[in-house]
Amino acid sequence: MNFNPCMKHKLVRKTVRLFAETELSPIAHEIDRDARLPMEVLYKMGPLNYFGLQAPKKYGGAAMDSISYAIAVEELSRVCAAVGLCVSVHNSVGLFPILKFGTREQQDRFIPRLASGEYIGAFSLTEANAGSDAGGVETHAVKDGDSYIINGTKIFVTNGGICDLALIFAVADFNHPRQSTSVFMIQKGQAGFSVGEIEDLCGMRANPVSSLFLEDCRVPRSQLLGKVGDGLKIGLAALDAGRIGIAVQALGIAQGAFDAAVKYSKERQQFNKPIASFQTIQNYLADMATWIDAARLLVYRACAVKDSGRPYSAEAAMAKLYCSEMATRVTNMAVQVHGGYGYSKEYDVERYFRDAKVTEIYEGTSEVQRMVISRAVLSKLT
Ligand SMILES: Cc1cc2nc3c(=O)[nH]c(=O)nc-3n(C[C@H](O)[C@H](O)[C@H](O)COP(=O)(O)OP(=O)(O)OC[C@H]3O[C@@H](n4cnc5c(N)ncnc54)[C@H](O)[C@@H]3O)c2cc1C
Structure with missing residues (x-):
């Protein structure tokens, strides 16, 4: 078991982070306020393979492994979760089911268009x-x-x-x-x-x-x-893949909120000291860092099982359940670290706080994830 990211995964993180910080960070606040999907950025993302992250190369995709896919969606969501959601849903529950269940003719017809971003799924x-x-x-x-x-x-x-x-x-x-x-x-x-x-x-x-x-x-x-x-079979298979996507949206949102909280805690002075010098704030940051790391490990385990070809419903449900509830806790705490400013739209944590909640709801609520996990636990022979 190797816990060090390989060169390929490091490169994906670096490249997507740069893209997100250059293209999305300057507009993330405005597009949230105006409820506007930035098509001008999406047009740039097509040629960069964001819409065919795991599609085969013969269809113009990037043929990434699942951890690379997870890193890409995490990094987009760290800056702008709404665009992370667009990319995640398009790749995991839009394109993937056609790749898995489509005929050759259907794949030839639709996958190249989806992978290039000409079609949004x-x-x-x-x-x-x-x-x-x-x-x-x-x-x-x-x-x-x-x-x-x-x-x-x-x-x-x-x-x-x-x-x-x-x-x-x-x-x-x-x-x-x-x-x-x-x-x-x-x-x-x-x-x-x-x-x-x-x-x-x-x-x-x-x-x-x-x-x-x-x-x-x-x-x-x-x-x-x-x-x-075949509908329910296709739906369940798509949702297994989709839940990894939602887990990493939540992970990215939590990471973004955490990064903002660390920065703010070093800058904000109260009682003539940075608030980061107070034990309570340090404890908040320690908890957030630990939860985020635990969440990331669950995601990578789900990705590894998926790529091994073994069933991964329970692993994906655990990753989705933990990451989404963790994101709600972390963003809540990040708002707390910001005090009153965290409740103002002037700071990004207010957006992260709102964005996190829905990851506990779509592609199966937390209650549904617990049903999937408990079914797997109870079906194991003792
Ligand atoms: C922003 C957003 C984007 C979405 N995108 C998509 C999309 O792209 N495609 C799509 O198909 N759907 C999408 N959805 C829908 C989403 O998947 C559903 O909202 C979700 O599955 C829950 O269904 P519901 O809202 O009808 O809640 P309900 O099913 O009515 O659930 C209400 C409450 O009851 C609980 N509950 C229900 N059944 C049980 C049970 N058996 N045991 C215990 N508790 C239970 C739920 O967990 C929840 O707390 C989206 C939703 C949102 C908010």
């Missing part, structure tokens, strides 16, 4: 009555010749406002919903497919999270991912 499972319970999907896909006619409303779709290709979960037979849930790859501009209002969110405000409408949307069979009934 979205994953659309949640509905008004289908949140934690993916079995509650009411979007309906009716077979009609060589096509499916899809009707339904999806909500809370990350990247929804700008997505070019959305994976839409729909049920083909309501008598057997779980056995007939299916995934369709639907393109922007396809008749009957439209984007709803952008959500006015507490955090991650620069990401255009929206609803998606399907009204008699005719989708050719060639855009069905896997077979009819």
Whole structure:
């Protein structure tokens, strides 16, 4: 077991950190305030492979291992979590399922466009009555010749406002919903497919999270991912990968808040001393540093198991659960270290504090992660 980062991982961290600090740091506050995804930066990210981090080289991707992917998303999220979210969702639950379950023809058609950033991907499972319970999907896909006619409303779709290709979960037979849930790859501009209002969110405000409408949307069979009934299998596999992405968003947010807290604690003087000289503040910083390190190790373990080809649902759920709850604690503490200034939008920790919370909610709440983990624990032979 080697705990030293290799040259490749060091280089990924250095390169992405430089990019994030140059391109995102100057605008992170403004795009959060204005709820604006910076397309001008996204256009620069395409040629740099941010949208094909783990896609094969033959499709124009960077073919990174999972730890490199994790480092890249962590570093983006350390500076601007909303862009980290865009990249993470696009790569892990947008592109990855097509790579894993798509036919050769589907991969040839969609992966190069996704990997280059020409297409931004979205994953659309949640509905008004289908949140934690993916079995509650009411979007309906009716077979009609060589096509499916899809009707339904999806909500809370990350990247929804700008997505070019959305994976839409729909049920083909309501008598057997779980056995007939299916995934369709639907393109922007396809008749009957439209984007709803952008959500006015507490955090991650620069990401255009929206609803998606399907009204008699005719989708050719060639855009069905896997077979009819593969939906829950595809969804669960995508979420395993996605949870590593959410874990590293949370890790990046926590690291950003921690870095800000360390800097502030050395600068801020009270009682004629920097507040970093007070034991209580030192204890806060020590706790934050320890939690962040523990979280990072859980992420790297999940990445290593994923890359070994073994099942990694429990490891991904543990990483997601720990990192997200840790990010909430760390950002809360970072605000505390900043005192009243931490509660002002003048300082970045206020944004980190808002951004962290949702990592405990999407791609499975903390309660759902505990269900996944306890199921794995209890299924082990004693
Ligand atoms: C900013 C944002 C972006 C999102 N992006 C996407 C996206 O890109 N694609 C997508 O498909 N969805 C997305 N979502 C939706 C997200 O995944 C859901 O909000 C989440 O899965 C929870 O579902 P829900 O909101 O319906 O809550 P509910 O399922 O109604 O849960 C409410 C509460 O009950 C608890 N609960 C539910 N069932 C159980 C149980 N069996 N045992 C114990 N407790 C339980 C939950 O943990 C939670 O605390 C996004 C959400 C947000 C806020």
